Amino acid sequence: MIEIKDVHKSFGDLEVLKGIDLDVNSGEVVSIIGASGSGKSTLLYCINAIEKINSGKIIVDGVDVHNKKTDKNKLRQNLGMVFQQWNSFPHLTVLENAALAPQIVKGFTKAEAEEIARKELIHVGLGDKLNEYPTRMSGGQQQRLAIARALAMEPPYMLFDEVTSALDPELVGEVLDTLRLLRDDGMTMICVTHEISFAKEVSDKVAFFHEGLIEEIGSPEEVLDNPQRERTQQFLSKVL
Amino acid sequence: MDNYEFHWNVVFDAFPQLLGGAFTTIHVSVLSMLLGIVIAVLLALGKMSTSKVFYHIANVWIEIARNTPALFLIYMAYFGLGAYGIHLSPYFAVFSALVFINGGYLAETFRGGFQSIPKTQYSAAKSLGMNKFKVYRYVILPQMFRRIYHPMTNQFVWSILMSSLGILVGMNELSGETQRLQSTSFRTLEFFIVAAVMYFVITKLVLLAASLISKKVFKGEIS
Numbered sequence: 001m002i003e004i005k006d007v008h009k010s011f012g013d014l015e016v017l018k019g020i021d022l023d024v025n026s027g028e029v030v031s032i033i034g035a036s037g038s039g040k041s042t043l044l045y046c047i048n049a050i051e052k053i054n055s056g057k058i059i060v061d062g063v064d065v066h067n068k069k070t071d072k073n074k075l076r077q078n079l080g081m082v083f084q085q086w087n088s089f090p091h092l093t094v095l096e097n098a099a100l101a102p103q104i105v106k107g108f109t110k111a112e113a114e115e116i117a118r119k120e121l122i123h124v125g126l127g128d129k130l131n132e133y134p135t136r137m138s139g140g141q142q143q144r145l146a147i148a149r150a151l152a153m154e155p156p157y158m159l160f161d162e163v164t165s166a167l168d169p170e171l172v173g174e175v176l177d178t179l180r181l182l183r184d185d186g187m188t189m190i191c192v193t194h195e196i197s198f199a200k201e202v203s204d205k206v207a208f209f210h211e212g213l214i215e216e217i218g219s220p221e222e223v224l225d226n227p228q229r230e231r232t233q234q235f236l237s238k239v240l
Numbered sequence: 241m242d243n244y245e246f247h248w249n250v251v252f253d254a255f256p257q258l259l260g261g262a263f264t265t266i267h268v269s270v271l272s273m274l275l276g277i278v279i280a281v282l283l284a285l286g287k288m289s290t291s292k293v294f295y296h297i298a299n300v301w302i303e304i305a306r307n308t309p310a311l312f313l314i315y316m317a318y319f320g321l322g323a324y325g326i327h328l329s330p331y332f333a334v335f336s337a338l339v340f341i342n343g344g345y346l347a348e349t350f351r352g353g354f355q356s357i358p359k360t361q362y363s364a365a366k367s368l369g370m371n372k373f374k375v376y377r378y379v380i381l382p383q384m385f386r387r388i389y390h391p392m393t394n395q396f397v398w399s400i401l402m403s404s405l406g407i408l409v410g411m412n413e414l415s416g417e418t419q420r421l422q423s424t425s426f427r428t429l430e431f432f433i434v435a436a437v438m439y440f441v442i443t444k445l446v447l448l449a450a451s452l453i454s455k456k457v458f459k460g461e462i463s
Binding site: 048050073074076077079080081083085087089090091093100101104105106133146149150153 | 358360361363364365366367368369370371374378379382383386458459
């Protein structure tokens, strides 16, 4: 379980998160929507400790993420993250991309790591690209590689930061299909997304962020079909 | 010139000495390159450092190295320091100047290579649970190295060719040796033609080796 309690985060004078409370239970899919600059992505970066927080607490399976004594590298093994830019490692083949962290972080042998990597790559539909170099692949394929690479660490949680927003429209579908696949596997996921209809389809909970606060949270039907807050209504009327 | 008769025998007889000169050329270029790389790493770190002192030291070094003639630096090392009672051998004067210049040029190459790796690669690697060492060892440096590899090769070729300035301070590298041999035999053209061919062969071999190594080591593409 991920527990987020009254989290504040500033970049210099700019307060980006102004007190976020959010619980994500195991097996749950939570989508975060909202305008650019509302703090959605920052929250993900704070959950896996790439960014520090100013106050509040983030607890993952009982571990206080921002406690100085917490081993952040170990913690991140439980929090797979996929970014807007897919960030494939261009000097490694597809298989090597996905096998690298299991081998050098988890200490599996090369053969074991490649076995896990192969399984995940086949799962996301890249079984025929194992020995390709990622720069020769489409953005959608590279994003699926990024997902498989994160999955190869076998994390209980996955964080998705606008994973389709840098893709050409015709490539969005294949990546969303991959996310649906994970949802069906029972993966716990937090998805920051601009794909409202996707959020509606896969989420257990939808949170609407506005200027660093959760303006409205609830089931997709509540938040997306019958938003109670004016700002949520305004946002949805613009994006739908 | 119309009646110039080539006499190659004297050159062939002196070939062992020319080879000795070529060896010194390679020697000074390799060593100045190796030490230059070490200094370049430090200068590049200095230039990216938040410490003003390190930044300015690195900056001054790099600016002088990149904006003054190699000849000037060799003269400074040989005659300039000599005026202060510090007498360097011709070899060491040339070596020092080449190290100074290689350090300055390569520092900018390294800094550019380092900064050309997107920060997001770092975040992506971190998010997979890698510690700092592993991020650099497996993700950042391999990409950086292939970006700086060819500029480094060029710098090495440059060092080989620039070491010929050793002729001006009496160093016995290939050019200096050639100069000495032609001045006693008066077969100026023959000796310099052969020396030029030798430089050409050396640099071509270096480039060939560099390209073979890069094909073997660098797979995939960088974005």
